[in-house]
Amino acid sequence: MDVSSLIEVGSNPNVSEVSPGDTVKVVTRIKDASGERSQTFQGVVIRVRKGGSGASFTARRSIYGIGVERTFLVHSPLLEKVEVIQQARVRRAKLYYLRGLSSKQLRAKLKPVLRESTKT
Secondary structure, three states: OOHHHHOOOOOOOOEOOOOOOOEEEEEEEEEEOOEEEEEEEEEEEEEEEOOHHHOEEEEEEEEOOEEEEEEEEOOOOOEEEEEEEEOEEOOOOOOHHHHHOOHHHHHHHOEEOOOOOOOO
16 A cells, blocks of 8 residues: 555645755745745755655755755645756755855855747
């Protein structure tokens, strides 16, 4: 018996397709003492795990010299929006080596991909 056969997973229309090396802005709903509010996290995707209902991705950013990583479930109802800000050309699937780099070294490693404007 598989979990995916018990639970039907619908795709979240607010979540765009992400890949390692993308700089993303993730808006999530969090619950605290005063109620619910939205929180934004912007960082570089270092890992993408596929697999139906358990799909997730991990984003990393550096705040005041301290690295912060967050893992987001793709099919979570608390995930409001995922926006890809910049795409980068990377040659690995898991970018764990970015953990040892400073912010300046990280920007030098991630070469931006020039997107073609598609007007119809």
